[in-house]
Amino acid sequence: MINVAIIGTGAIAAAHIKGYQFFQDRCNIVAICDIYPEKAEKIAADFNLDVEVYSDYKQMLNVSQVDLLSVCTPPYTHAEIAIDSLNSGKHVLVEKPMASSLEECDAMNKAQKRSGKILSVVSQNRFTNPMMKLKNVLGTKLMGPIVHTQIDSFWWRGHSYYDLWWRGTWEKEGGGCTLNHAVHHIDIFHWMNGMPSEVTAIATNTSHDNAEVEDLSVAICRYPNGSLAQITSSVVHHGEEQQLIFQGKNARVSVPWKVTASKSKLNGFPEKDKELENKLTKAYQQLKDLEYEGHAAQVEDVLSAIEGKRQVLVDGIEGRKTLELITAIYQSSSLGQTVKLPLNDHSPFYTRDGVLKKAVHFYEKKKYVENFTEQEITLGGKYE
Template sequence: MSNIAIIGTGSIATAHIEAYLAMPEISKIVALADIYPEKAMSVATKYNLEARVVANYQELLNDPTIDAVSICTPPYMHATIAIDFLKAGKHVLVEKPMASSLKECDEMIKASIESQKLLSVVAQNRFMTPIMRLKHVLDQHLIGKIAHTQVDSFWWRGHSYYDLWWRGTWEKEGGGCTLNHAVHHIDMLQWMLGLPTDIFAATSNTLHDNAEVEDLSIAVLRYGNGSLAQVTSSVVHHGEEQQLIFQGEKARVSVPWKVNAQIAKENGFPQEKNDEDLENRIQEAFHQYPELLFEGHKGQINNFLMAIKGNQKLLIDGTEGRKTLELITAIYKSANQGVHVKLPLSADDPFYTREGMLANVKHFYEKQSSVENFSDDTITVGGNYEKL
């Protein structure tokens, strides 16, 4: 049994709390921390939690009854809180994005190594059955060399979304839709294909003049084998349709799941009939991977708890979380400096530190006013997100 503290009780904390509550035989929530303790008390009441509530997470650092923490605060506090708990001997699961800079990521990884405690970064979409199945298909190399990948991270957020005091600021949120929405799809991309060799990107703020950050970005990624990927990150797309499409030498596969394997005629044009044998083999490989018992946050939190017990390997550690942030950081560097960016980014790169990032990014607008909390901060997902 692992005793858990939830740090930050905003909207995303709900997913963590419900996941832990779904596994009462291996976890128990014993503490909640929030700078708005009345919010934490409300959450404790809602879920009937017999948990200690504090306004300052530091009051929990030396609590011997706490084994692990879920960090659900705004991104700018992730590194500080994670390092404090790791040094205090607690395992840490931190929400995406991992941190505000690569330097902070490296400091978190160092603290995990030195404390010999687990550090995991939330990437819950990896723990979806269709995603695991797609990864399995790609690992079988059935579609041949991948030539092109299309990543559409299409979300829609109304103007008031950025009224919340920390959202839409480089200092507190760390970025816009590329970092805080497309992070899921960018993480899946780098997990499936690895990191590219170079990136060129552009960002814009088209519809949210109450945010410093971008609400739309487009990036082109080039890989060592010559293949290209295009990543569109958005909070301006009505319908909120997301997809990852991999175009291979022999076939195309995607999530939501679709397979298509065309055959060329003598003149290079496609035949009317596809390669049904290959399509059937790809379908078989896709469904060969079993349904997951737990999906999304539940899946990742189950893996985190099992890894604490020593019963499973931690699937997403700090190093994996850092890779995704490095890719996103490279997108921001390219968009803000108008240059092709080569990976990896070095420690002397101006975008390696939080201070360097803040000094080099463009403010599309300045926030003129804000609210402390929304009366309803329920997270809704639209489009085909549940099918990923």
């Protein structure tokens, strides 16, 4: 039996708890920690959990029976908590984004290597039927080389969203929609298409004058073979429709699932390639559905890794790649220049201090709310 502790009881903690409760024959939640212990006690009561409640995670780390920690705290705390947990011999599942800087990601990965324990970064949208099936279809190479990718990470958040004390600041949240919302799709993008060689980006704040950070960004990525990708990150799009489109030389596929294939007439104009469309459709439809999706599926992935059955799908190296792309977007949009990848410690945005000093502050955050009573959130995946 794997004993689990939850650190942080904000809105996302419920998804972790529900995920673990799918596997009560394999794991047991034994402790919950929050700097507001009354919040921890409430969520324990809401889920009928018999747990120890802590206000200090360092004290909780001394509880020897804890094997795995879910880190559900604000991004600026992820690195310290994860490193302390790994150093104390615990496995770690940390919420996205992995950390506030590449320097912190590298420190987390070093701690993981020293400890030999598992570090996994939440990327629950990988663990969905549409994404897993699209990944497999791309792997058939029936589409030919990818020439263009379109990532629309469209979300909507009202003005009051950034009133929460830690949101909307470079120091506490680490960034805006690019880091904390589009992180899902940027993760899937590099997982499916690999890392680009350079990034050019623009960011702005159109609708949230209570936040220092961006609420809209557009990035163009270039690959060594000339392929381009465009990534739009937003919390100003009504409806929150989201999509990933991959245009190959032979065909186009996407989430939501759609396939179109063209072949050339003698004059160069297109006509339908029904044979290829049928092959791609068959490749998609013959794939089995996942037994679990979302956080539950990622929890199962981590539990299986702890049990020695497999390697985790999203480790700290994968988590760092996602933050590397996001950091490149911030560096490009803030400094007005194209950024070459990979990024290392020579990047002006490599450290948290570098981000704080050089990132554009669109507005000064003036209003602070300690907690929201409403805990319901949207997790994306509106592929309709």
